Amino acid sequence: MGLFDEPFREVEDFIKEKQDLKQIRELPLKSILNWSEEASLILEEESALELGHPGQGSLSFLVWSQALKKNQDRLLILGPDLNELKGKKAPFGQIIRVYGSFPDEYQCYCQLRDAIYQTKLKGLMMRLIPSQQVIWCRVHQTALAQGFSLSHLGSALIKKIKALSFVESVEVIFITSSKKDLNQLKPAGEEVKRIAGALVKMVEEKDFDCEACEYWEVCEKVLELKQIKKRLNKKGKRWRLR
Amino acid sequence: MAVKVVAICGKGGVGKTTVSSLIAKALFQKKDRKVLIIDADPAGGLGMALGIKPKRFLSQIRKEVINSIKKRKSDKKDIALMVDYLIMEALTELGNFAFLSIGQPEERGCYCSVNNLLRDSLKFLAQNFDLTVIDGEAGIEQVNRMVMRTVQFLILVSDPSVKGIRVAETIQKLARKISAKNQAGLLLNKIRSEHELKQIRAQTKLNIIGWLPEDNTIRDFDAKGLSFFQLPICPAYKGVVNALKKLEIL
Numbered sequence: 001m002g003l004f005d006e007p008f009r010e011v012e013d014f015i016k017e018k019q020d021l022k023q024i025r026e027l028p029l030k031s032i033l034n035w036s037e038e039a040s041l042i043l044e045e046e047s048a049l050e051l052g053h054p055g056q057g058s059l060s061f062l063v064w065s066q067a068l069k070k071n072q073d074r075l076l077i078l079g080p081d082l083n084e085l086k087g088k089k090a091p092f093g094q095i096i097r098v099y100g101s102f103p104d105e106y107q108c109y110c111q112l113r114d115a116i117y118q119t120k121l122k123g124l125m126m127r128l129i130p131s132q133q134v135i136w137c138r139v140h141q142t143a144l145a146q147g148f149s150l151s152h153l154g155s156a157l158i159k160k161i162k163a164l165s166f167v168e169s170v171e172v173i174f175i176t177s178s179k180k181d182l183n184q185l186k187p188a189g190e191e192v193k194r195i196a197g198a199l200v201k202m203v204e205e206k207d208f209d210c211e212a213c214e215y216w217e218v219c220e221k222v223l224e225l226k227q228i229k230k231r232l233n234k235k236g237k238r239w240r241l242r
Numbered sequence: 243m244a245v246k247v248v249a250i251c252g253k254g255g256v257g258k259t260t261v262s263s264l265i266a267k268a269l270f271q272k273k274d275r276k277v278l279i280i281d282a283d284p285a286g287g288l289g290m291a292l293g294i295k296p297k298r299f300l301s302q303i304r305k306e307v308i309n310s311i312k313k314r315k316s317d318k319k320d321i322a323l324m325v326d327y328l329i330m331e332a333l334t335e336l337g338n339f340a341f342l343s344i345g346q347p348e349e350r351g352c353y354c355s356v357n358n359l360l361r362d363s364l365k366f367l368a369q370n371f372d373l374t375v376i377d378g379e380a381g382i383e384q385v386n387r388m389v390m391r392t393v394q395f396l397i398l399v400s401d402p403s404v405k406g407i408r409v410a411e412t413i414q415k416l417a418r419k420i421s422a423k424n425q426a427g428l429l430l431n432k433i434r435s436e437h438e439l440k441q442i443r444a445q446t447k448l449n450i451i452g453w454l455p456e457d458n459t460i461r462d463f464d465a466k467g468l469s470f471f472q473l474p475i476c477p478a479y480k481g482v483v484n485a486l487k488k489l490e491i492l
Binding site: 040041043044045054110113114117125127128129130131132134136200203204 | 324340367
């Protein structure tokens with residue numbers, strides 16, 4: 001059993017459904033990322049595109065699985081790529097599925113989150129709040145004119161995440177099609193939010209009463225969380241377990 | 243080194259916000275660089291003078307972050323990312339311009355870590371602009387505080403009153419204590435004659451970078467609540483432009 005097994009499966013079902021409808025396609029992975037890595041602040045005036053702009057629809061989360069899958073990285077897109085987008089604003093989803101082994105779940109969660117945040121490409125401004133699962137990107141006019149695409153972003157994300165020793169494969173799914181498609185994945189996202197919230201609280205808090213905790217239902221449901229709690233208890237945290 | 247962060251300070255009522263608005267107008271006309279304007283006066287007068295209604299105040303972001311910490315929904319990294327996101331969202335953008343208003347502190351209590359985060363985020367934000375202009379709070383208190391620590395040049399605004407000049411001198415002394423690198427210059431406002439200017443020169447050792455005459459166009463715009471972006475070229479505006487040229491900002 002893994003921490004994110006249920007939402008991981010939900011994303012799997014979503015991909016299958018969209019594949020059956022021939023709505024999802026694979027983007028080429030760029031083995032040599034021919035794009036400068038640097039942080040950009042892009043004003044609206046300079047931007048060619050805004051993805052996941054507050055109000056447009058935005059979803060970003062990460063799930064993992066311990067299923068064996070070595071070096072089978074994949075980049076999928078539901079909806080148009082950047083150069084195919086009509087209009088300046090579009091909804092945006094960035095769902096990441098990671099395969100590997102995750103000995104210390106909280107550390108792995110933090111390192112994966114940092115890898116995503118540290119992915120900075122010239123001409124792309126990315127702002128995200130992991131706990132709220134929102135992502136907002138601006139693409140500079142020059143970058144778009146020079147051929148910047150979601151292949152670049154996806155490949156850069158995979159490269160950064162793959163640099164972590166516990167990761168075996170990475171799958172990035174971009175959604176630019178509609179708010180409706182994003183909403184379809186919201187329940188999976190909510191489940192991830194609850195699990196990650198419980199994990200963060202468990203590690204961050206020094207004294208913790210399960211009876212009074214808003215996450216107790218999640219811990220009851222996700223076996224892995226109970227095990228983490230027991231492990232932390234042995235390490236000297238003071239818990240009043242259910 | 244080119245000046246990248248400028249703050250406008252001075253005693254209350256000397257015309258800081260008018261000067262800041264005129265600086266904003268002059269830089270807006272130029273359109274050759276990215277400019278961040280920060281209204282650090284809790285009264286929020288600069289936004290009004292420029293006809294900008296801020297989408298969100300920094301104080302509201304601070305409150306949201308504190309609530310998130312209280313509810314234990316986020317860890318430190320998440321909070322840092324949240325601050326970056328919310329500040330970007332709070333910017334009012336006008337072409338090459340971005341405007342951010344600090345607003346009034348609402349949440350009582352000691353939240354040093356949040357303040358530090360906000361300060362670091364603002365510093366990072368300012369680094370991405372060619373020029374940052376901060377309209378400071380009246381008096382000397384803010385010179386000590388978060389947004390003012392990265393300032394390279396203080397424009398000390400004063401009217402011809404002795405009180406105004408003394409406050410400007412005190413601000414300069416305090417700024418020097420915080421950072422020896424801080425430079426400052428006095429910009430005189432509401433000057434009625436050459437004679438008055440001469441008298442002030444004799445009263446102070448501050449470096450006078452320019453002066454603005456009393457100007458009815460400014461008075462009319464203020465009275466009608468019109469945006470200073472629409473202000474025609476007038477003597478006060480010319481005075482600010484000259485000072486900015488002297489500082490090699492324009």
